[in-house]
Amino acid sequence: xxARVLSAELPSHVGERVRVAGWVxxxxxxxxxxxxxxxxxxxxxxxVTSGPAPSEExxxxxxxLVTANPKAPGGVELTEPVLxxxxxxxxxxxxxxxxxTVPATLPTILDSAxxxxxxxxxxxxxxxxxxxxxxxRSALDGLGATEIHTPKIVGSATESGANVxxxxxxxxxxxxxxxxxxxxxAMVGVFERVYEVGPVFRAEPHDTARxxxxxxxxxxxxxxxxxxxDVMAVLREAIAGMLxxxxxxxxxxxxxxxxxxxxxxxxxAIHFAEAQKLLGGKDEIDLAPADERWLSEWxxxxxxxxxxxxxxxxMAKRPFYTHPSPEDPNYSNSFDLLFRGLELVTGxxxxxxxxxxxxxxxxxxxxxxxxxxxxxMFAHGMPPHGGFAIGLERWTAxxxxxxxxxxxxxxxxxxxxxTP
Amino acid sequence: xxARVLSAELPSHVGERVRVAGWVxxxxxxxxxxxxxxxxxxxxxxxVTSGPAPSEExxxxxxxLVTANPKAPGGVELTEPVLxxxxxxxxxxxxxxxxxTVPATLPTILDSAxxxxxxxxxxxxxxxxxxxxxxxRSALDGLGATEIHTPKIVGSATESGANVxxxxxxxxxxxxxxxxxxxxxAMVGVFERVYEVGPVFRAEPHDTARxxxxxxxxxxxxxxxxxxxDVMAVLREAIAGMLxxxxxxxxxxxxxxxxxxxxxxxxxAIHFAEAQKLLGGKDEIDLAPADERWLSEWxxxxxxxxxxxxxxxxMAKRPFYTHPSPEDPNYSNSFDLLFRGLELVTGxxxxxxxxxxxxxxxxxxxxxxxxxxxxxMFAHGMPPHGGFAIGLERWTAxxxxxxxxxxxxxxxxxxxxxTP
Numbered sequence: 001x002x003a004r005v006l007s008a009e010l011p012s013h014v015g016e017r018v019r020v021a022g023w024v025x026x027x028x029x030x031x032x033x034x035x036x037x038x039x040x041x042x043x044x045x046x047x048v049t050s051g052p053a054p055s056e057e058x059x060x061x062x063x064x065l066v067t068a069n070p071k072a073p074g075g076v077e078l079t080e081p082v083l084x085x086x087x088x089x090x091x092x093x094x095x096x097x098x099x100x101t102v103p104a105t106l107p108t109i110l111d112s113a114x115x116x117x118x119x120x121x122x123x124x125x126x127x128x129x130x131x132x133x134x135x136x137r138s139a140l141d142g143l144g145a146t147e148i149h150t151p152k153i154v155g156s157a158t159e160s161g162a163n164v165x166x167x168x169x170x171x172x173x174x175x176x177x178x179x180x181x182x183x184x185x186a187m188v189g190v191f192e193r194v195y196e197v198g199p200v201f202r203a204e205p206h207d208t209a210r211x212x213x214x215x216x217x218x219x220x221x222x223x224x225x226x227x228x229x230d231v232m233a234v235l236r237e238a239i240a241g242m243l244x245x246x247x248x249x250x251x252x253x254x255x256x257x258x259x260x261x262x263x264x265x266x267x268x269a270i271h272f273a274e275a276q277k278l279l280g281g282k283d284e285i286d287l288a289p290a291d292e293r294w295l296s297e298w299x300x301x302x303x304x305x306x307x308x309x310x311x312x313x314x315m316a317k318r319p320f321y322t323h324p325s326p327e328d329p330n331y332s333n334s335f336d337l338l339f340r341g342l343e344l345v346t347g348x349x350x351x352x353x354x355x356x357x358x359x360x361x362x363x364x365x366x367x368x369x370x371x372x373x374x375x376x377m378f379a380h381g382m383p384p385h386g387g388f389a390i391g392l393e394r395w396t397a398x399x400x401x402x403x404x405x406x407x408x409x410x411x412x413x414x415x416x417x418x419t420p
Numbered sequence: 421x422x423a424r425v426l427s428a429e430l431p432s433h434v435g436e437r438v439r440v441a442g443w444v445x446x447x448x449x450x451x452x453x454x455x456x457x458x459x460x461x462x463x464x465x466x467x468v469t470s471g472p473a474p475s476e477e478x479x480x481x482x483x484x485l486v487t488a489n490p491k492a493p494g495g496v497e498l499t500e501p502v503l504x505x506x507x508x509x510x511x512x513x514x515x516x517x518x519x520x521t522v523p524a525t526l527p528t529i530l531d532s533a534x535x536x537x538x539x540x541x542x543x544x545x546x547x548x549x550x551x552x553x554x555x556x557r558s559a560l561d562g563l564g565a566t567e568i569h570t571p572k573i574v575g576s577a578t579e580s581g582a583n584v585x586x587x588x589x590x591x592x593x594x595x596x597x598x599x600x601x602x603x604x605x606a607m608v609g610v611f612e613r614v615y616e617v618g619p620v621f622r623a624e625p626h627d628t629a630r631x632x633x634x635x636x637x638x639x640x641x642x643x644x645x646x647x648x649x650d651v652m653a654v655l656r657e658a659i660a661g662m663l664x665x666x667x668x669x670x671x672x673x674x675x676x677x678x679x680x681x682x683x684x685x686x687x688x689a690i691h692f693a694e695a696q697k698l699l700g701g702k703d704e705i706d707l708a709p710a711d712e713r714w715l716s717e718w719x720x721x722x723x724x725x726x727x728x729x730x731x732x733x734x735m736a737k738r739p740f741y742t743h744p745s746p747e748d749p750n751y752s753n754s755f756d757l758l759f760r761g762l763e764l765v766t767g768x769x770x771x772x773x774x775x776x777x778x779x780x781x782x783x784x785x786x787x788x789x790x791x792x793x794x795x796x797m798f799a800h801g802m803p804p805h806g807g808f809a810i811g812l813e814r815w816t817a818x819x820x821x822x823x824x825x826x827x828x829x830x831x832x833x834x835x836x837x838x839t840p
Contacts, residue, residue: 021803
């Protein structure tokens with residue numbers, strides 16, 4: 001059997017008989033001729049045949065003669081075809097996959113994800129997502145970081161008592177990890193610089209456009225930093241790596257009309273207290289979504305940047321392991337990265353001295369017993385360190401300008417959805 | 421402040437004052453001189469000083485003069501040092517991290533993982549593990565596959581009713597996914613070729629050296645195959661990619677005295693029925709661990725290969741979605757890959773026609789209702805496809821010749837262990 005050729009490769013095979021394979025993207029029966037457009041992972045092939053076209057989404061294999069035709073997609077088409085059905089479509093798709101836009105509502109798309117994601121526009125989002133992850137890893141690899149894989153089942157719901165999923169673990173109570181925070185800190189003690197790409201779980205009781213019960217977290221943690229600004233510099237490299245990898249997927253970028261942002265060599269940063277002044281003399285301990293939007297617009301106007309670091313969030317709004325600012329202990333060595341109006345990344349410097357952890361827990365009225373396994377590592381010598389976490393689905397949604405995070409999740413899990 | 425230099429970079433800085441940072445690996449106070457060996461992510465630096473050495477695992481920063489000394493590790497040492505403590509070690513490590521072998525039992529190592537994994541021998545295993553994953557991805561990327569991220573929370577325990585962890589999902593019953601099987605098949609319908617590196621969960625009630633409650637699965641699924649042999653060819657590329665990436669970590673390989681296997685251009689394969697004959701005319705439906713060992717030795721003897729495919733396992737031992745052999749429907753288009761005496765990978769061709777799924781479920785007396793969301797995709801046209809899953813921890817253990825899979829898991833989860 002002759003080797004399969006991809007649609008995108010056809011222009012270099014004009015005059016040859018080749019074999020293509022894919023899904024019947026569209027069939028059009030005219031009076032004297034039938035056009036069958038076959039979709040494979042690289043693009044579309046027009047097959048010129050006669051008689052009835054197979055129903056859409058049927059999987060076919062076609063051998064035929066590659067013939068130049070300036071009017072056909074890619075400038076070539078297959079003539080004199082022999083068409084074989086490999087996999088029948090016995091039910092029509094929930095909407096026409098060949099239309100240039102997606103004529104379906106989000107629930108319809110999600111309910112029928114295995115077929116609806118075949119629409120080139122929907123599929124392209126997940127090419128961008130995959131490229132982003134590859135770029136993240138490549139940037140961290142380039143900085144000498146080591147990839148780790150940590151437990152998603154944990155013995156105590158330490159980081160935040162609320163919003164955790166409970167598991168029956170061999171008759172004991174356990175929980176799904178909300179983040180690899182403690183493990184990645186521990187691995188700084190081993191590898192200095194680590195990253196993990198993996199699922200994290202939040203029992204989010206809210207049904208919003210930006211929360212999921214499971215999402216993919218791009219986590220990094222870096223040792224031997226001076227302070228949070230070194231972490232911000234690593235994050236800048238990670239984002240630049242993600243965008244450079246995305247840019248290389250030029251077809252998906254063009255299809256989605258994605259406007260890729262520039263990453264400034266140094267992303268502008270504003271201190272939380274300064275941001276409060278800009279926002280009209282506010283005195284809050286966190287930024288409201290409207291504040292994030294306003295600050296993003298300000299950063300674009302003043303600095304021409306789609307990205308803005310807000311640094312020094314009040315300690316009261318940060319977890320107990322956050323390193324306070326040496327200048328004013330009410331503020332922290334932490335940051336958020338805003339991207340086009342939305343908080344995309346949270347990060348900062350962590351405490352690294354055992355005594356500081358004990359003091360921080362005591363100050364919050366928490367018992368060190370609950371954190372025993374976590375605290376132990378700090379008794380063994382830990383360097384100043386910090387890190388961040390990027391939500392993959394949120395990143396892709398913001399980058400592509402889609403409104404709902406479910407649109408950048410293959411099979412979302414939320415308050416109501418457990419299938420497909 | 422002068423930029424930090426890594427231990428491994430020192431030989432190119434002889435005569436300069438530099439700054440290094442790391443953990444006090446070992447302190448030795450002699451009569452007239454004190455040697456402090458500092459460990460960083462790249463290796464060791466000997467610091468020549470006087471007076472008491474900081475306690476082991478203290479994190480220090482040292483500025484000093486890089487001085488040639490053929491007797492020192494790497495041929496250089498730091499003299500005229502100024503030493504600053506960055507993070508105190510207030511508790512000694514559970515065993516000496518500087519000894520060339522690990523003087524501790526597995527429970528001690530696991531109980532104190534955040535510090536015991538700092539031992540260069542234990543740390544190196546996870547460099548090999550990270551390199552393996554990078555090589556897997558690189559091989560699959562090279563074959564045009566797309567990386568995916570799928571749900572770890574599923575609505576029904578379909579693939580195997582037993583050994584699943586139950587979750588309280590917003591008041592409903594849900595389960596932790598035992599594999600991304602159904603999702604990766606669905607994504608073949610979208611991307612043709614996909615892979616996922618992620619956690620899978622098995623409520624293994626057995627306390628053995630080769631089972632974990634969570635492990636990292638390297639999953640691939642490939643569309644438009646002729647049969648399972650095309651999947652085996654992809655697996656061969658994946659394994660070769662993993663080994664080539666591991667080989668590049670030459671220091672870790674040398675430290676661990678790892679003997680990396682050759683991957684034959686075509687890995688030898690034996691049909692299950694043929695294997696039964698070789699094993700002395702057995703008539704079983706699966707291979708016992710002793711059979712796997714015997715067959716591996718046979719492959720090494722007969723073919724000079726550390727790898728052996730066993731193909732055509734009886735349908736009775738394979739999941740319902742397995743494609744039967746066209747020659748004899750009692751056997752399947754499936755395979756296991758044995759590596760040095762152990763089953764390392766399971767894979768095969770899957771059914772791809774909707775009617776075949778309905779028939780397979782009916783034959784096993786199972787109702788299609790339980791699989792409704794899974795079956796739906798096959799009604800929309802699916803190509804012949806197949807795939808495999810490699811257990812990362814098992815791979816690394818076998819490659820490095822360590823006996824217990826917990827030794828290649830950062831923070832293992834099993835019947836008894838939920839911390840650290």
